[in-house]
Structures are given as structure tokens and as C-alpha cells.
Amino acid sequence: AATKFNSFNLAIGAGASATAVKLTDVKIDYVDVATVPITEYSAGVTSVEAASLPTEFGLAQNYPNPFNPSTTISYDVAKTAHVTIRVYDVLGRAVAQLVDAMQKPSNYTVQWNPGNLSSGTYLYRIDARYEDGSGTFSAVKKLMYMK
Structure with a gap:
């Protein structure tokens, strides 16, 4: 039988912080398979550095x-x-x-x-x-x- 997704909730950047991630209520064929809460990181992300670009030739x-x-x-x-x-x-x-x-x-x-x-x-x-x-x-x- 084919797998059917009844619900899938995903929140990225929810709330006051852009670092909040929450994944809940994954259900397959109406069977609750997993509820995985990932809570907000208290420190947050301070920066994401791009690959270092050269400053001179x-x-x-x-x-x-x-x-x-x-x-x-x-x-x-x-x-x-x-x-x-x-x-x-x-x-x-x-x-x-x-x-x-x-x-x-x-x-x-x-x-x-x-x-x-x-x-x-x-x-x-x-x-x-x-x-x-x-x-x-x-x-x-x-x-x-x-x-």
C-alpha cells in the first residue's frame, strides 16, 4: 500500500526568534508515528559565515x-x-x-x-x-x- 501523509507540521523561525524550529505530529496512514519537538536554541545563531572570499588577487x-x-x-x-x-x-x-x-x-x-x-x-x-x-x-x- 502507498504511504499517505495525513499531517505534517513544520515551523522554522516561529515566534520571536528566527532560530526556532519545531517538528510535530508526523502521521502516516492515520497512525501517529512520531512527535519530535525541537525547541528554540537559547543562544540563537549569531552569524552564518559565507565561504571566505579573497580580499586581493x-x-x-x-x-x-x-x-x-x-x-x-x-x-x-x-x-x-x-x-x-x-x-x-x-x-x-x-x-x-x-x-x-x-x-x-x-x-x-x-x-x-x-x-x-x-x-x-x-x-x-x-x-x-x-x-x-x-x-x-x-x-x-x-x-x-x-x-
Whole structure:
């Protein structure tokens, strides 16, 4: 037989406090299965912190380094910006573009797998142009690919 709910009462934020939670009178097929009171927390919730957003732009050292077959590059975007991350060989030639997008403030990671490129030292560079036109950010790091 299918389960039927006769009643289900749920109150969140009832009363003077936004932290009050009460769950009562759960009945299935007219049989009282459970009454579970959860009373108001006396201390309440003082704050709920969002994931920590970066306060400044940053480019971290890739990991692992040296690497084979791929590596992870982490970076922070502090304000909405058009972000590019490119990888260059030691002669300054771009060999890969990993990011080319408008990005909101957050912590990001991107993977790089150089495929059939030669083992050796490469540079990766982040360039960010703030959406509001107030400035730019650039940074360069070195990485080592070993086949």
C-alpha cells in the first residue's frame, strides 16, 4: 500500500526568534508515528559565515611541481574581472591558454596537462582586468614539466 501523509507540521523561525524550529505530529496512514519537538536554541545563531572570499588577487605556485602528467594552478579573484591565464615557454611563446573568462570573486583552480610538449621550464601568467575599469592585476610563476 502507498504511504499517505495525513499531517505534517513544520515551523522554522516561529515566534520571536528566527532560530526556532519545531517538528510535530508526523502521521502516516492515520497512525501517529512520531512527535519530535525541537525547541528554540537559547543562544540563537549569531552569524552564518559565507565561504571566505579573497580580499586581493593572487596566483599560487602550481602543485605538484615538478609534475607529470598534469598540475593544478590555484588563483584568487578579489573583484569581478576578465581573467586570462596563459602558459609560456622560456622563449616567451604562448603554448596554452587555460582561462579566458569574466570571473566573480572566488578561489579558483585550473588543471594543465601539457600533452606532447617537451619537458622543461614553463611560465604561467595571470592577467585580470577589473570589470569596473578601476585597475588590473598580473603575476607570473615558474613551473617544471618532467616527462
